[in-house]
Amino acid sequence: MKRETLVWTIVFVIGGVMLLANAFLRGAGNQYVRVDERAFVNVGTDDDPKWVNAGSDDILDHDAATISADRRVSWKTSSTVDARVWAEAERADPGQRTIVFSLSRTVGTWLAALFTLAILSFLYRDNPFYKSAESIIVGVSAAYWMVVGFWDTLVPILFANIVPELVKGTVMPGISDSPAMDARIKALVALVLGALLLCRLLPKGGWISRWPMAFIIGAFCGLRLIAFLHADFLSQISNSIIPLWVVDPATQTFDIWSSLENITLIAGVLACLVYFFFSIEHKGVVGRTARVGIWFLMITFGAAFGYTVMGRIALLAMRLEFLFEDWLWLVDPAGRHAIG
Amino acid sequence: MYEFFRDLDRRWIFLLMFLAVSVPILAQLQFPEKPTGLAESTFREIDDLPPGSRVLLAFDYDPASEGELGPMATSFVLHCAAKGHRMYFLALWPVGTRMIEQKIDSVLRADFPHLVYGQDYVNLGFKTGNEGVIKLIVSDFPRAFPADIQGTPVSDIPMMQGIRNLLDLDLIANVSAGYPGTKEWIQYAVTPNPSDIRIVAGCTGVQAPLMYPYIPSQLPGLLAAIKGAAEYEKLVMDRYGHLVHAEDGRVSGIYAEGRRRMGPQLIAHVLMVILIIAGNVIYFVGRRREARS
Amino acid sequence: MQRTVPLLIAIVCGFTMIVSFFIPAAQRSGDDVAEIFNILAAVAFVLGGGNLLKIHLKKVSDQAAGWGYSLITVTAFLLTLCVGLFKIGANPADRYPGHAWSGEYSETGSAFWWIYEFVFKPITATMFAMLAFYVASAAFRAFRAKNTEAVLLLGTAFIILLGRTYAGVILTDWLPDSLSGLRFENLTMTIMNVFNTAGSRAIMIGIALGTASVSLKILLGVDRSYLGGGRG
Incomplete structure (x- = not known):
């Protein structure tokens, strides 16, 4: 065995033993859930069902006891609670079944921690753990987006207008089963264009996908043309028309600092714009102004760098908080794990 | 010594950064927070609205930026709930619905159980189309969002009655991680209708510097990165923190996330400054040595 | 057929959007285009x-290099897709308990x-958090005060990094009120409100003009690169 492999094996074994000890002795990483049962009773008929929550006062208006089992539905929901809440419930009523240990969420927490460590392991060097996690996220993300697009847009906006009876009878019982004719026509146009777009996946005849692509590009250009000219061009010129001689409204005296700020702001915008103007050679006055423009841009980029660093560190802090607080229970700033 | 630092393996720098962030978390380092003007104006925009105002909470972010934006979203929801505003949640990012559900669970269901879904808040979910969605809701809200996330038609949701378009709402509170986000809300909703709708936003550090040209006429309030989140969190908790204290005085950790993360932030920023200085010292020493030789 | 029809589609859609902005009567047509656009997205x-x-x-069928990872990707993709499309583990919506499929597909507790x-x-x-490490390494290796521009960039970054945390207060709180503008937190605000706003505004104006010109070129049929090759 190579020396490096031996060292890593020892590190993994010791780390694993410590993690297991932490988990079994302290319960670190354990997840608990509050289980609620939802029960409903059909007090109407099979053709015209009327569901009443069995836990609500409405059920008292009906003779629920006589309603057969096939007209009842129930399921359980679970919401994560802190370990402290579970411990308090156990102290008050040992063996209670309302707040219980959740195996699936505990396994999930451990898996999430292992994925976090797998990604972080890339800092040392590329390795199969990182590559596997990377491959998983590529597949999961693509499918996630597909599922979200299907349920959130295609079903309620497209299919609900094309096959309303099917959608109403299965996934969206509340919708109308007779949508307006213009909505149906639009949905059909979208369906045809969508089908043409998917032709891109075919080995031959992919050119037909240019039609929906042209629709997307045309609509996108039309949207952006106006929005950018309005919000980012005209409005920015308007925002730059500010007083260079500022008077303090409270004291009615000249405010030198605000005036200087406004003058610098206008001068900066103009200098940067001169720098962006490449049709004239940057020489003489233009060259010197453009150079001032570069300085302003450098300050802008410096500020952007500072803010970017800030953002990245906040993301790292969140991941480490997950490892230390949710998984390893090394810190407990809000008293979530105090089970002693 | 010079050669050691010049050829320093980058993994030592990674280790330093790991320690700079992890030690303050483990030591639970926290520092005082002093809100600045932009956080205060964001706070005022929401606070000055009369109770019962309609606020659109657009959560356009995902787990990749949750570290910065999660605390802002929490504070926006807490602030609106505490003021008694009606909250209309939606997302232009596919994972945004999870962000919304998480905040509804951890803030509204946990600390404001008296609020009724459909009357005080509604989750309209996500729709594809980016700015296309904004363009559509500016003129016809139910056309873009015919039902909420549970499939209930908007015509059956009490708080959606009378909402024809976005301009029937009073304020947009946007939490944005990029495209589509604050820029698109300003471009397609606020700029064409300046007297009808206003916006406040919480942005990532990457986006924030690019949002400043919109301030204040197009964007009256901006929370920039985790610092903005911490400042706004302090303002909201100072004013409304008493509403989320449990009987035993305990407060959920989510209401202090922003301020807690400013601890590791400080140490890591100082490390960054030290690294830049050290890198430059090595560079100039190297140049002098080259010049001599 | 392969080039003319898409060109016409792009022009009609684009100008419908533009016209709908200026003429209220055309707004509905613009909304129709936006709605179809959203579905196509x-x-x-x-x-x-x-x-x-x-x-x-x-890649898997060719057994190309790294096909094992492709297999992981495909498995993860199909698993997530099935779980999401079939709403595995999702309960019915409270409003419609009789419809087993009426629940939210990503409901808390579902698969x-x-x-x-x-x-x-x-x-x-975690992937995004990793950038914190790389930005630190880049700061150590690449951030060099070689000239005036680099010094300005570095100096601004210093002020922002310190001014946006309590470190700025610790370092410059001793300054008297008459010099309070030089405290890191106030310097940060001045940089952001004045210098950064000026630079970002100029960049924004430049991008706006660029976007408008590219859009116009496409809508007027001058730029047809999106149509790719092929016969017209």
């Missing part, structure tokens, strides 16, 4: 998924939620 998600599957299945919470979330969040 959802189809694009399906296209993306299909494309990913096609590429990785080919799709589990994949989001314990797979999607940790991996994506």
